[in-house]
Amino acid sequence: MEKNKFYAGIDVGGTKIAGILATARGKIINRVKSPTPKDASPGKITRIISGLLEEMLYASGLRKKDLLTAGIGIPGVVDTKTGRIIRTPNMKISGSSFRNILEKKLKIKCLLGNDANLGMLGERWLGAARNTQNAVGIFIGTGIGAGIIANGALISGSHGAAAELGHMIIRDDGPKCSCGNIGCLEALAGRWAIERDIKQAAKRGEKTIITKLLDKKTDTLKSKILRKALKNHDNLTLEIVTAAAQQLGIACVSIRHIFDPEMIVLGGGVIEACGDFIIPIVKKKVEKDRFFSDIGECSIAPSELGDDAVVLGAVALAKTQL
Ligand SMILES: [Zn+2]
Incomplete structure (x- = not known):
């Protein structure tokens, strides 16, 4: 053999x-x-x-x-x-x-x-988007990356830079992004953006258990800490993560209007840790979209393959x- x-x-x-x-x-x-x-x-x-x-x-x-x-x-x-x-x-x-x-x-x-x-x-081959012809994956980690399958193939664009959905501008009065632009999705809903907002609020004196949970050595707000704070009903974290999820929802509505995908897969460290809180908020935004009311479904699904x-x-x- x-x-x-x-x-x-x-x-x-x-x-x-x-x-x-x-x-x-x-x-x-x-x-x-x-x-x-x-x-x-x-x-x-x-x-x-x-x-x-x-x-x-x-x-x-x-x-x-x-x-x-x-x-x-x-x-x-x-x-x-x-x-x-x-x-x-x-x-x-x-x-x-x-x-x-x-x-x-x-x-x-x-x-x-x-x-x-x-x-x-990967998600299309063996994960959440199996058997789809049109699907979009958004991965929320420190930043936000994405991939788009249209008519069965990955879109790469003319320079290999297609699907950089993390740098779509959602609010031109928003915060500065790591790429130099203002109000990118990543600057509103990436882990570093959530971390920035929570730390700024804590500095202003707003109460949060995050200050206690933060790793003293690295001082980075890992997704696991966010999860803990959400589980503990930490008001500041609930408020800031809700706002981030809503921005992500707005982005998903626009993405749906461009690609009409069967599915948007959400993955990455932030979703692994806090998906059960974030995904329903995104779903609600997408379901409210009246344009698609009599056209068809677009499911919002968590990544199945994770890491x-x-x-x-x-x-x-x-x-x-x-
Ligand atoms: Zn950007």
Whole structure:
């Protein structure tokens, strides 16, 4: 019997690099992760990915020749044709021909994609958006990334920068965004925006248990802390997360008018932790849209793959190239 062939899926994240080996049907046979170095460079990231692949192959009793291709999710704008990284806001690996560097070291064909795009590809392959032809995924973590499937295919745009829904301007009198614009969805509903609003209110003297819950060392407001505060009916947190969810709902209404999707999948760390609070608010906004009242449904569904969406999407991408 001929031995199975496998694919690698890698998610290069701001805090960790995660990898899987999977079959063509998406069965995960091994998984590994490693922290992302603070001073990440294309060379350093490549060495880590190479090490992770070796580790997974060894642990699974496989060799390099059992591996067909690798898909790699990048937190930024990627030119999928040339494999160049155009922009990575939170990491210094932009401007590099990353695919060439990877292929030289790994000696297998590598395909690069934006992480949120791949997350949506994963959800469509094996997650919440299975069997859909038109679906949108919005992933709310520190920032907000997204992926759009239209007529069965991922939209990449003319520069690989399509579906950057986190930077749609929702309020032009809103707060400044990390991208330089004013009032982007991310600046209203991303985790960093929620953190900014809660900390500002606490500074003004508003009472919140968040000040007690914050990790004294890092001082970052993780999604898990938000969840705790919501569970404890912390008024300030309830108010600010509700406002963020409403902005997300407004964005979903507009997204629906552009793409008429069957489904909008919501995922990412904030949704993993606080989805049961946020999703009903988003649903309500979308259901109130009178335009679609006699046209049809658009369900608002939580991600089913969670942390595995990007790595499985990377495998889905890797599979397309054979
Ligand atoms: Zn922005």
